[in-house]
Every structure is written in structure tokens, then in C-alpha cells.
Amino acid sequence: MKLRVLSAAILVLTVAGVCISALQTTRSVRDGVFTEDQRKRGAELVAQRCAACHGADLNGGEEAPALYGANFMANWNGLTVGDLAERIRISMPPTDPDINNAQQRADMISVILSVNGYPSGTKDLESRTELLKQIKIEPRQ
Numbered sequence: 500m501k502l503r504v505l506s507a508a509i510l511v512l513t514v515a516g517v518c519i520s521a522l523q524t525t526r527s528v529r530d531g532v533f534t535e536d537q538r539k540r541g542a543e544l545v546a547q548r549c550a551a552c553h554g555a556d557l558n559g560g561e562e563a564p565a566l567y568g569a570n571f572m573a574n575w576n577g578l579t580v581g582d583l584a585e586r587i588r589i590s591m592p593p594t595d596p597d598i599n600n601a602q603q604r605a606d607m608i609s610v611i612l613s614v615n616g617y618p619s620g621t622k623d624l625e626s627r628t629e630l631l632k633q634i635k636i637e638p639r640q
């Protein structure tokens with residue numbers, strides 16, 4: 500009898516564990532985490548605030564790197580969109596990182612994801628860092 504209770508308890512705990520990890524399961528940049536409208540809004544901001552250094556298509560400039568491609572992926576693979584948002588919040592543009600609010604950063608990240616070849620979807624990318632931290636950056640398939 501005790502054994503049954505014990506195994507039932509273990510089963511319940513296992514199921515709960517699986518559910519919790521499913522909830523926390525990171526989404527991925529492959530899942531269509533931004534919308535096309537958002538990308539367009541972001542593109543205007545990128546043109547004003549990032550393109551002078553990173554290039555009109557974020558293809559890199561004299562000093563600033565391209566925000567896509569092998570080097571970019573080597574820096575960001577395995578991290579999250581939240582990490583990328585934090586990086587931008589703290590340091591970009593270098594002369595005035597406070598200029599962007601969280602929503603604007605999310606919009607600009609849509610552009611970065613798009614130039615990296617990730618698909619758009621039906622929901623805007625959230626602006627809250629905690630949520631963005633659940634979205635994993637991984638190479639395109």
C-alpha cells in the first residue's frame with residue numbers, strides 16, 4: 500500500500516515537473532516571435548539610431564559589426580533574446596543608450612531577427628525582459 504502511495508506521489512511529481520518545464524520551455528527565434536508590422540516600425544528606428552554604424556541593412560560598417568551572419572551567431576547562439584535586449588539597453592547606441600525604450604528595443608530586435616533570416620509570426624515580440632529571456636537564440640534550421 501505504502502509503495503503504491505509512494506509511486507503515485509512520484510508519478511504526480513513527475514507529471515508536475517514535466518508541466519512546469521513545458522511552461523518554462525524556452526520558445527525559439529525560429530518560432531515566428533515578431534510580426535511584420537513590428538519589423539517595419541523597428542526598421543524606421545534602426546535607420547535613425549543604428550544604421551550610421553551598423554549599415555543600412557545591419558550589414559556592418561567600418562567599426563561596427565554586422566548584426567547577422569556567422570560572427571553574430573557565434574556571439575549569440577545559446578543566449579536569449581532577453582540577453583540581446585539587455586545588451587542593447589546597456590550599450591547601444593554607444594553615445595546614448597537611454598534613447599530607446601523597451602518597446603522600441605523589441606521593435607528593433609524584430610529587424611535584427613529578420614535580417615538573420617528568422618520568420619515573422621502573428622504576435623508582436625514582447626518588450627519585457629523576463630519574457631524575452633524565454634526566447635532562445637539558435638541557428639536557423
Ligand code: HEC
Nearest residue numbers: 548549551552562563564570571574586587591592593607
Ligand atoms: C556609434 C556607432 C554605433 C551605433 C549608432 C550603434 N552601434 Fe551597435 N555596436 C557598435 C560597435 C562599435 C559595436 C562593437 C563593439 C561593442 O560591442 O561595443 C557594436 C555592437 C553591437 C551589438 C553586438 C554585436 C555582436 O556581434 O555581438 C549589437 C547587438 C548592437 N551593436 C546593436 C545596436 C543597435 C540595435 C543599435 C541602434 C539602437 C546600435 N547598435 C547602434 C557601434 C554602434
